[in-house]
Amino acid sequence: MDKQKKYLLSEKEIPTQWYNIQADMPNPMLPPLHPGTKQPVGPDDLAPLFPMELIKQEVSKDRWIDIPEEVRNVYKEWRSTPMVRAYGLEKLLDTPAKIYYKYEGVSPAGSHKPNTAVAQAYYNMKEGVKKITTETGAGQWGSALAYACQKFGIDLEVFMVKISYNQKPYRKLLMNTWGAQVFSSPTDLTDSGKKILAEDPNSPGSLGIAISEAVERAAKDPAAKYSLGSVLNHVLLHQSVIGLEALKQMEMAGDFPDIVIAPLGGGSNFAGLSFPFVHEKIKNGKNIRCMAVEPASCPKLTKGEFRYDFGDTVGLTPLIPMFTLGHTFVPAPIHAGGLRYHGASALVSQLLKDNLVEALAVQQLECFDAGVKFAKAEGILPAPEATHGIAAVIREANKAKEEGKSKTILFNLCGHGHFDMSSYQDYFDGKLQDHHFTDEELHSGLNNLNTPKI
Amino acid sequence: MDKQKKYLLSEKEIPTQWYNIQADMPNPMLPPLHPGTKQPVGPDDLAPLFPMELIKQEVSKDRWIDIPEEVRNVYKEWRSTPMVRAYGLEKLLDTPAKIYYKYEGVSPAGSHKPNTAVAQAYYNMKEGVKKITTETGAGQWGSALAYACQKFGIDLEVFMVKISYNQKPYRKLLMNTWGAQVFSSPTDLTDSGKKILAEDPNSPGSLGIAISEAVERAAKDPAAKYSLGSVLNHVLLHQSVIGLEALKQMEMAGDFPDIVIAPLGGGSNFAGLSFPFVHEKIKNGKNIRCMAVEPASCPKLTKGEFRYDFGDTVGLTPLIPMFTLGHTFVPAPIHAGGLRYHGASALVSQLLKDNLVEALAVQQLECFDAGVKFAKAEGILPAPEATHGIAAVIREANKAKEEGKSKTILFNLCGHGHFDMSSYQDYFDGKLQDHHFTDEELHSGLNNLNTPKI
Secondary structure (H helix, E strand, O other), X not given: OXXXXXXXXXXXHOOOEEEOHHHOOOOOOOOOEOOOOOOEOOHHHHOOOOOHHHHHHHHOOOOEEEOOHHHHHHHOOOOOOOXXXXXXXXHHHOOOOEXXXXXXHHOOOOEOOHHHHHHHHHHHHHOOOOEEEEEEOOOHHHHHHHHHHHHHOOEEEEEEEHHHHHHOHHHHHHHHHOOOEEEEEOOOOOHHHHHHHHHOOOOOOOHHHHHHXXXXXXXXXXXXXXXXXXXXXXXXXXHHHHXXXXXXXXXXXXXXXXXXXXXXXXXXXXXXXXXXXXXXXXXXXXXXXXXXXXXOOOOHHHHOEEEEEEOOOOOOOOEEEEEEOXXXXXXXXXXXXXXXXXXXXXXXXHHHHOOOOEXXXXXXXXXXXXXXXXXXXXXXXEOHHHHHHHHHHHHHXXXXXXXXXXXXXXXXXXXXXXXXXXXXXXXXXXXXXXXXXXXXXXXXXXXXXXXXXX | OOOOOEEOOOHHHOOOEEEOHHHOOOOOOOOOEOOOOOOEOOHHHHOOOOOHHHHHXXXXXXXXXXXXXXXXXXXXXXXXXXXXXXXXXXXXXXXXXXXXXXXXXXXXXXXXXXXXXXXXXXXXXXXXXXXEEEEEOOXXXXXXXXXXXXXXXXXXXXXXXXXXXXXXXXXXXXXXXXXXXXXXXXOOOOHHHHHHHHHOOOOOOOHHXXXXXXXXXXXOOOOEEEOOOOOOHHHHHHHHHHHHHHHHHHHHOOOOOOEEEEEOOOOHHHHHHHHHHHHHHHHHOOOOEEEEEEEOOOOHHHHOEEEEEEOOOOOOOOEEEEEEOOOOOOOOOOOOHHHOXXXXXXXXXXXXXXXXXXXXXXXXXXXXXXXXXXXXXXXXXXXXXXXXXXXXXXXXXXXXHHHOOOOEEEEEEOEEOOOOHHHHHHHHOOOOOOOOOOHHHHHHHHHOOOOOEO
C-alpha cells in the first residue's frame, strides 16, 4: 500500500509567471464604469488607489505576466503548496471518485490570500508607497496583507467587519503581531462609517461597508494606497499560481480532474484554482467542470443579477459588471465571513454568463458537517469558507457512487480553521442554523438599484 | 538571489527506521525501579499500562527499529516536514550565523507530537486495545493522540491540566473534533485526583497530577492502556524521525550544524531532533553541541538533581533515573504548559550527566520576545514551548556576531502557536512576568524526597 499521498514541486518548479485569463475569454469582460460619468474608468481614475503596475495588470491582455523575483522569494516560504490525495475522505465516503485537494493553509497566514498580498505589497513598495489601507471579513485577508506589508516595510490599516472583529480576536492579534493597526468597522474614522453608524449604531458591519471605509481613507491620504483581497482582475491573476501548480501536480499524479471545485466569496479563491483549468478547456477543449460554491445566505451567482454594481456598500468604487445581489444587500451572519460579499468578480461573472464555469449555493450546516467529516478523515480542520468546497465535493463524490462511476475531483482547501474555532464551538453547541431567504428578501437589494443594467 | 529556502524529502525518502540511542550510549541508562520493591521493573510490571511491542522498544538495544508501513502511511499526511533556512531571522539579527529550523508545526495537530502518537496508537490497535488514557498540558499531546486514535479506531480519554483547560478551550475542542473525551484535571474520577482536590480544591493541576490520574484510570480498566507523550524511551525513539530527516536535509543543503537546539519539557522534542546528531558525535567524532532549553520556572536540567524519582506527582509510576526537581515540585504557571514538568527523560538525563548534551534555562519574557521576532521575520507564529528554542538560537546568533564567526545553527520549531493566542494576548498586554525562584524554593521538592539517590 505504498500510495503517494502528497505531490510537491521543488522551489525551481514554482511558476515564474501568472496566468491572465483575459487573454483567452471568448467574450471579454465589460469595462468598469466611473460612477459619476458612467464612462469606462481609465488608469487616472484608479491612480489614487492603486500603484500603476497593478492598474496595468488590471487591464492587461497578456496571457503570461512575470512574477517578480522578490515575490517568488517570499512565495518560497510556503510554496509550492501540497496537492494531496484525500484517501481518508474517499474511504469515509466509500466513493469510487478520486479526490485531491490543493492545500493553501500552509501559508503563514493560513490561507491562499498571501499569494496576492505579497505581490500587492511588493508593487506598492516599488512605487514608494508607505501606507496601505484595506478591509477584512473573517481576517484571512487582513492577516495575509499584514504579513506581506511587514515583509516590505509598509504600514497597514485594516478595517475589520465588526461581527468578525468580535468573533475572531485572535486573527486581530495575528495582524497586530505582524505590525498592522486594526479597526472594528463601521468606525467613526470615515464619513462612510459615520453614515452607517448614524443609521444603525449596532450595525454588525459587512465587507461592503469596510471597503467603503478603507477606500475613503486611502483616497483622502496622498501617502496611502488601498488594497483589495479579491474581486479585482489583478488579484485573480496573482492567485493563478494555485492552479498552475495544481496542473503540474496533476501531471505528477498521472491524473486530470473532471471537476474543479472552490468556494467563492469575491472570486479569487475560485479563480486561483480554476482559471488555469478553464484555460485548458478553452485551449485544448478539455472536458472539465469548474464549480464555484457560494453560501446560500449570500447567493449572488445562483440568485443574483448580472449587471453593473458598486463594489462597496456606500458607492465609492467604480461600477463593476458582475453578478450581484445589490450593494446594499446584507447577508445573513454566517460564520464563513470571507464569503459574505454581495457581488462576484467581473471575470468570474462573465465566465459564468458564458457557461464556462458553474455555480452552486450551499447552506452552512451542510458545510460544517462536511468540515468535521474532513477533519476526521484527513486530519486538517478547514476554515468555514473552505468547508463550502468540501460540501460540494461530498455531493459529487456521492453522486459518483450512485452512478457507479469513477471521477477525479480537485478542490481548493483554501485555509485552515485554527482561528475559527469559535465557529466550530457554536456548531457543536447547536447554535448555528441555516438561513432561508425568500426571493423577495434576496431581490430587495436589486429592486431599487439605479446602476446601469447590462 | 535565487537561494533555496526549504528542504523537503520525497515520501520515499521518509525514514523507514527509527534510531535508538540506547545502542550507542557510552554509559547505558540505569534501570527504572519498581516503587515497592526498588528492583528493576520487568515487562510484566509494565504490561497493564502498555502494549508489549512498546515495552520491547523501551528496553531494546537495537540501533535501528523498523517503522511499520501503516505508521509510515500516516506520517505521509505531513512528513517529511520542511527544514527551512531562516534568512529573515538572520537578517533581523544581522548575524553571520546560518540558521535553519526543522518545522514540525505542519502536522495536523500542529506539533511534533503525532510522530509518537501515531506509532503508539498503531501498536495498541495491533494488540487489540480499545481505549487509551493520557494526560496533556497545553493540549499539544492530547490533540496529537486524539488525531492518532481516530486513525486507528481507538477511544481516548484525556486528562488535561486545569490551567491549560481554561486557557486553551480551542485545543479541547480540537480533541473533541477528533473524537476524544477531555477532562479538567484534577478530577474526581480518580483517587489521585480526589486526593489533590482534598488538599487544594483550587489546584491549577500539573502534568504530574494529570499523569497520576491517567495512569490510575488505565490500571483499573483491563480494556484500557495508558499512553505518555514524552519522557519514556519508546517516545524518544519515535521522535528520532525528526533528526533523521534533518540529517538528510542538511546534506541537501550542503551544510552541517555546529549547534543543535530544541526546547525540553520531558525530552522527546529535544531528543527527536538531537539524538541522530549525538549519534554522529559518538560514531564519527563530529564536533556538535546539542542544547536542551528549559524554562527558568522549571529548571530540572540546570538546577535539579540526578536521582531516582517518580514520573508522576502522586507516585504511581516506576522510579526513573533522571534530573528532577522532585515529583511534588509545582512549576510557576508559565504559558509554555508543555514544559511544566518536574523531571527529564532518563536517556537525556544520562547523556547530560555524560556531557554529551548541554542545557540552558530561559525566562519566559525573553522567550515571547524571541517568538514575536521570529513571527515578524519568518512569518510563522511559534508555540510558547517552541519560543524557548528560538531564544537560545538568538543568544547563539548574537554570540556569533560578537565573535565575528560564522556558525551553523539548527533548531526544532516544534509547533505553531495558533491555539496559544491567549498567551500572546497576555504578553502584548503586559500581563506576563518572569519567575525568579530562590534556591530554597527550587530545592523544596528535593529536600524530603525519599526515593533512591544515584
